[in-house]
Amino acid sequence: MCGICCSVSFSAEHFSKDLKEDLLYNLKRRGPNSGKQLVKSDVDYQCLFSGHVLHLRGILTVQPMEDERGNVFLWNGEVFSGIKVEAEENDTQIMFNKLCASENESDILSLFSEVQGPWSFIYYQASSHYLWFGRDFFGRRSLLWHFSNMGKNFCLSSVGTQTSGVANQWQEVPASGIFKIDLKSTAISGCVILKLYPWKYISEENVMEKYVNSLTQISAELPTFVSVVANEARLYLENPIVPLNMMLPEAEVEMQCKNNSSISPTRDTFKVFLTDQHMKKVVQQFIDVLSIAVKRRVLYLARDKNLAPKEVLQTSNRKANVAILFSGGIDSMVIATLADRHIPIDEPIDLLNVAFMTKEKNKPTSFQEERSKTKYLCEVLSEGVSNNDDSSYNVPDRITGRAGLKELQTVNPSRIWNFIEINVSLEELQKLRRTQICHLVQPLGTVLDDSIGCAVWFASRGIGWLVTQDDVKSYQSSAKVILTGIGADEQLAGYSRHRIRFQTLGLEGLNKEIAMELGRISSRNLGRDDRVIGDHGKEARFPFLDENVVSFLNALPIWEKANLTLPRGIGEKLLLRLAAVELGLTASAVLPKRAMQFGSRIAKMEKNNEKASDKCGRLHIS
Structure with a gap:
């Protein structure tokens, strides 16, 4: 489990090397075992990544992670199934390796379709200037967004902050799929366009329209310079669960359910x-x-595997x-x-x-x-x-x-x-x-x-x-x-x-x-x-x-x-x-x-x- 954050600025006057102190404090509480910040700058934008890790499995892997091509990854999740992770391995490293090996959008979507377990993530794809982010199907891990300064800044974070006398501007990222922002085009146009890759049952039709319609209210609550649109290729994530059985019983089955009020618990x-x-x-x-x-x-x-047999029996101190x-x-x-x-x-x-x-x-x-x-x-x-x-x-x-x-x-x-x-x-x-x-x-x-x-x-x-x-x-x-x-x-x-x-x-x-x-x-x-x-x-x-x-x-x-x-x-x-x-x-x-x-x-x-x-x-x- 981790505290992850990415602060993006499209104006040089808003570039920063540090997060605000109160936000950094809240992130550190989530990840007490390691903390690191990383800045990625382009002519048109700057991304400040901050990762704070609670170490639970495998080797302690400091975040944010960066590869030789400049890709950056923040992961707040657990791979319980779907992707093979050995007991001694760290799932952050496994996920980052697979993301970096992805050749196109479909590969990225296939990867997250396979993962079983809770997750939220932020992934900076350096070569294309894309920022990917999202939450798992149930939204078991928090991720918030905050847009400000007429599109010159936005922030993604596991947790937000409040300021006295100021209306709260943080909102939860909908667990509707994965979002992608083209940082280069956003810097040029001044408009933040969120492209959605939604969850979809294989048999489902018109999924894109359904999700975009469901986000209309959220879009209305966002600033005017932020919009949510369907991805052009109509790509989607495969839903990780089967549809709900809506079958209704036959009459005789329903009759068996009557007159039960006198039964004692x-x-x-x-x-x-x-x-x-x-x-x-x-x-x-x-x-x-x-x-x-x-x-x-x-x-x-992780558990202590080095206890001697006599120590194992002394459970009162465990x-x-x-x-x-x-x-x-x-x-x-x-x-x-x-x-x-x-x-x-x-x-x-x-x-x-x-x-x-x-x-x-x-x-x-x-x-x-x-x-x-x-x-x-x-x-x-x-x-x-x-x-x-x-x-x-x-x-x-x-x-x-x-x-x-x-x-x-x-x-x-x-x-x-x-x-x-x-x-x-x-x-x-x-x-x-x-x-x-x-x-x-x-x-x-x-x-x-x-x-x-x-x-x-x-x-x-x-x-x-x-x-x-x-x-x-x-x-x-x-x-x-x-x-x-x-x-x-x-x-x-x-x-x-x-x-x-x-x-x-x-x-x-x-x-x-x-x-x-x-x-x-x-x-x-x-x-x-x-x-x-x-x-x-x-x-x-x-x-x-x-x-x-x-x-x-x-x-x-x-x-x-x-x-x-x-x-x-x-x-x-x-x-x-x-x-x-x-x-x-x-x-x-x-x-x-x-x-x-x-x-x-x-x-x-x-x-x-x-x-x-x-x-x-x-x-x-x-």
């Missing part, structure tokens, strides 16, 4: 589903593909290489269980559980009442509440987190599970939002972005209390890789709006909602989360958004993924719940969806009368 209920051999096979296939995705994300990092954003909910529980399969047994796993101080004394029964039918679940959760804690941090996610820890300890008692209680006061929240977090959440700016951005920032920072049976001590997670469950709700109908859409428009409406969710995840979630987690010199990894996992889920008919005629705690994310039961999980398999901003109680700390979609003034520097 218990583990035995899921056992009945698993007596269907077809469903059991689908569940196992899902477990297999998700397990491979988790494996790739926990093994692609540091975790992998952490999980952990609420004890179904998404994080399944990820933790699968990570346990692949991470060396002598290596701890950090479970990062964040809670924001509540003024009123927490009442665990208040969130259990909504599932009063589930007596078994209530008993498990109440057992997880410690008697000697500050009750102001006993928020719902803390209680389910502790219960989830007990389940994981039962699944594998040999593993050291570091449950990190991260407690955030109102004073600390307001101070760090103002000094740091607001720069990262921007250019997004709603109340929801504020709540989730702050919660994820504090959780991924990993500073809290390590709570064991015998002791409580301060702890800071050293894990460079953080796994998160984002993508499960979007694909498996986990949100309440999915249930509302199903109730009003049926399965056809639900299919369209899921397609829309996946289509907007780059602009709604992932750039923000990458900026927030990356600010700690850590890398976010998203197993549910692995290309093979998404393709597997996209290929299934909707009724094999969710059944929203069933009650909460069963119907939403049904496939994932069945997988959890097969993996040996218990109470967590029937936990209803609870959004992070409510489970961590950050949404209750300040103004309670706000809507999630409202603009959040707290994110702006006045």
